[in-house]
Amino acid sequence: MNDVVISCRNLTKQFSQGDLAVPVLKGVNLDLIKGEMLAIVGSSGSGKSTLLHVLGGLDAPSSGDIRILGQNIAQISEEQRCRLRNGSLGFIYQFHHLLPEFSALENVAMPLLIRRLPNQEAYDRAADMLKLVGLSHRLTHTPGELSGGERQRAAVARALVTQPACILADEPTGNLDRKTAEHVFDLMLELNHKINASLIVVTHDTRLANRAQRIQQLIDGVLCDISDAS
Template identity: 65%
Template sequence: MNSQISQPVIACQNLYKTYQGLDVSVLNGIDLSVNTGEQVAIVGASGSGKSTLLHLLGGLDIPSSGDVQILDQNLAKLSEAKKGDLRNQCLGFVYQFHHLLPEFTALENVAMPLLIRRIGREQALTTASEMLEKVGLKHRLEHMPGELSGGERQRAALARAMVTSPQCILADEPTGNLDRHTAHAVFDLLLEMNQTQHVSLVVVTHDLELAAKMQRRYKLIDGQLVTL
């Protein structure tokens, strides 16, 4: 693992983002590098730009200026199709809302990213089943999202993010809709996956107690990252 540390999984340099109609930059010259297996927490006030930064790092939005690299590939130089392929191969996303498809079972939801990769259905379902077992949902494979608790839905969403063996998970308020006990359980599961799968974590959260569990912590203030 140490031999891989030298290459950042995700990096950005001098990143700016301004939305039309706003007089100030939401992000104002962000520099950040995330190496293999690192844990990075980003906190900040509502509207400070935390989610915007995460979307830029994941190639889901385009910066006003500055560069984002995923495994040394500059996103600005890639077509939308190539960016989509890179996201599917290298990144996993977890959001405040689980975004599970209600008409599919937990197993089918988790298998979906593999099916998008054109992996055979049987293999995709087997891999998805194994990942659901790792997050403690072996007994919920055939349940629909509406039949799962809030914590179970987030575990399923985490399994879906992890099923492709990504090199980095980008999580946007992944425990924001959960009660305190469940939030800590889901967050600890994220950290466990970080350790066992050597996946990097970049987590946006408003919860300072949860952020304190991470190796590196930043606060987004006036469009700048300040080390905590």
């Protein structure tokens, strides 16, 4: 199954509250195919963000296996996991998390600079990506000088600048008004098709979720197809 970008089997995650173990994920199974867009929906507090963080290697599961491009992330070093995340995954959050003291160009170039690309190449690629998201006129502006929609478009550019195999988006339009949210989502879909990256989107917005190729719902710690989630 060479087309599988991210897969997990029997994934569990629990947190401790005093002496209590609180289960959040209870045996999640998932295969995400190259180029596929999957929307994950669920009630507030159902563990959607936790699932995304665990799939992206930002948090460790309590048990189960996760593979990114065939690599079991539990069987590689932390340094190798960081390289795998930086090279293969892009992250978009509800809040843009741009560094306020840096320009849009510098923020978008950051993942490439962390990868130790030559500065000029990193900035050239960042400028090209900002042009794709319609921000070529805002390269030198800091986040405080951008509108909410522009900040989120810059965050999309930063997630895609490494040409990742998969984009993990956690409520990427949740902090935007409806019109701007639809514009940003359109942009994500367009760029997703251009680079043939897989896309997992956690969202409360059913209108946006319905534009995905596949929708799954997290119910009681288990990921279900919508048709099974009755």
